Amino acid sequence: MKPFKKRGKRIREKDASLVFQFVFISLVGIWLLFFLPFHLSFLLSTTWELEELQAHFISKYGLVALCISLVLTAACAFVYYRYCYNHFKQLIHRQKLAKMVLENSWYETKQVTQESFFKDIPSNKSKEKISHFPKIYYRFEKGLFYIQVEITLGKFQEPLLNLETKLESGLYCELVSKELRDSYVEYTLFYDMIANRISIDEVIAQDGSLKLMESFYWEYDKLPHMLIAGGTGGGKSYFILTLIEALLKTDAKLYILDPKNADLADLATVMPDVYYKKEDMTACIDQFYEDMMKRNEEMKQMPNYKTGENYAYLGLPARFLIFDEYTSFMEMVGKESVKVMSKLKQIVMLGRQSGFFLILACQRPDAKYLGDGIRDQFNFRVGLGRISELGYGMLFGSDVQKQFFLKQIKGRGYVDKGDNVISEFYTPFVPKGHDFLKEIGKLTN
Numbered sequence: 001m002k003p004f005k006k007r008g009k010r011i012r013e014k015d016a017s018l019v020f021q022f023v024f025i026s027l028v029g030i031w032l033l034f035f036l037p038f039h040l041s042f043l044l045s046t047t048w049e050l051e052e053l054q055a056h057f058i059s060k061y062g063l064v065a066l067c068i069s070l071v072l073t074a075a076c077a078f079v080y081y082r083y084c085y086n087h088f089k090q091l092i093h094r095q096k097l098a099k100m101v102l103e104n105s106w107y108e109t110k111q112v113t114q115e116s117f118f119k120d121i122p123s124n125k126s127k128e129k130i131s132h133f134p135k136i137y138y139r140f141e142k143g144l145f146y147i148q149v150e151i152t153l154g155k156f157q158e159p160l161l162n163l164e165t166k167l168e169s170g171l172y173c174e175l176v177s178k179e180l181r182d183s184y185v186e187y188t189l190f191y192d193m194i195a196n197r198i199s200i201d202e203v204i205a206q207d208g209s210l211k212l213m214e215s216f217y218w219e220y221d222k223l224p225h226m227l228i229a230g231g232t233g234g235g236k237s238y239f240i241l242t243l244i245e246a247l248l249k250t251d252a253k254l255y256i257l258d259p260k261n262a263d264l265a266d267l268a269t270v271m272p273d274v275y276y277k278k279e280d281m282t283a284c285i286d287q288f289y290e291d292m293m294k295r296n297e298e299m300k301q302m303p304n305y306k307t308g309e310n311y312a313y314l315g316l317p318a319r320f321l322i323f324d325e326y327t328s329f330m331e332m333v334g335k336e337s338v339k340v341m342s343k344l345k346q347i348v349m350l351g352r353q354s355g356f357f358l359i360l361a362c363q364r365p366d367a368k369y370l371g372d373g374i375r376d377q378f379n380f381r382v383g384l385g386r387i388s389e390l391g392y393g394m395l396f397g398s399d400v401q402k403q404f405f406l407k408q409i410k411g412r413g414y415v416d417k418g419d420n421v422i423s424e425f426y427t428p429f430v431p432k433g434h435d436f437l438k439e440i441g442k443l444t445n
């Protein structure tokens, strides 16, 4: 019995030059298709004499026909590249997989003696021939591609069972899952994650969930509190502004803290509850905490209160405490930081049911200011831009096996949305002309 009905294309040794084969054969084939009709009647009637052939092909008609057929072939190639790029990409992937096996010598060979062209002359030449090429299948489906590798218990099993790092960097894609099945291992990879990036006007908050990429949501009702980390210029503030703009379209109430008096503090001109002074910020955190405790009490007194149901069930609005440059704030408050941390801890532990959420951004989520189990309470974690190995460890846990790469794209990084799977992430794209102050102003007035 075959373990999988759908396995896809088998990767073979000859695929090592698949792209060249495909391009060469297709171009020549298409060119002939356009070229031959011009000369069909001549070719049928010719007596195949050199002079006659020369006179026909090296003539004005012959040259025009050649140019037209070349232009049409180039047009076909352009249309294919423009509209069937996915197909071309798959050929590249298959070629890379074949090359990977060949270059790592993950195949077995045997010596075969080569027969001489003349049967009566004995040959003593021997040649190496591939006797076993590992069974690898490649399939592309709905933006994901699947690579199945047969487990043979052979000597190349170890590397073939641990291909994820090679595949991610070599094919420039993201591993979504790796499953071990009966005699096969299947790697599922996300092809072209950036294709799932949405623009800021597609970000919608609805029913306790916020759309951040194509088929990717932050379900803040179920997996509350967001932690954003990343080096300078990674896109943290832009991401927070995007979240603010989307959340303001709901009935949620937002409180914004920006200790560096930078991007977010500018919002003070268009919306209430924006603070950047130390005293104002600590007062805001205290008030947020008090309000949460009060709502926790009040919810229990409400006639339609039901154990296990949350604020939305009771028709109450969500509240978000949004914090940029958290570490700077903690350094600013100095000794008081212990008190602030204990409040924040209560908020991240108790806020879910009453709808009090925390969104916190900092360059590096140091345990110094996020210790005592606070960090673990953030379900949704994003790392943007340049982050050190240590930084990733702090964000996603030091035992993660994932390989992280830096790409020079603003707003790109990695995310764990609360299910312990780390995948590549792109914050919603903000077009050049987008004016946050103006758009947010429109929503608050």
Ligand SMILES: Nc1ncnc2c1ncn2[C@@H]1O[C@H](COP(=O)(O)OP(=O)(O)OP(=O)(O)O)[C@@H](O)[C@H]1O
Pocket: 230, 231, 232, 233, 234, 235, 236, 237, 238, 239, 410, 411, 427, 428, 429, 430, 431
């Ligand atoms: N989603 C995005 N779409 C388009 N451009 C972006 C996006 N995110 C970031 N950028 C660009 O990158 C620049 C830096 O982003 P941002 O200010 O958000 O970084 P940051 O992580 O807050 O940096 P810092 O730590 O210095 O405050 C922005 O000015 C903007 O030009």
Ligand SMILES: [Mg+2]
Pocket: 236, 237, 238, 263, 324
């Ligand atoms: Mg910033």
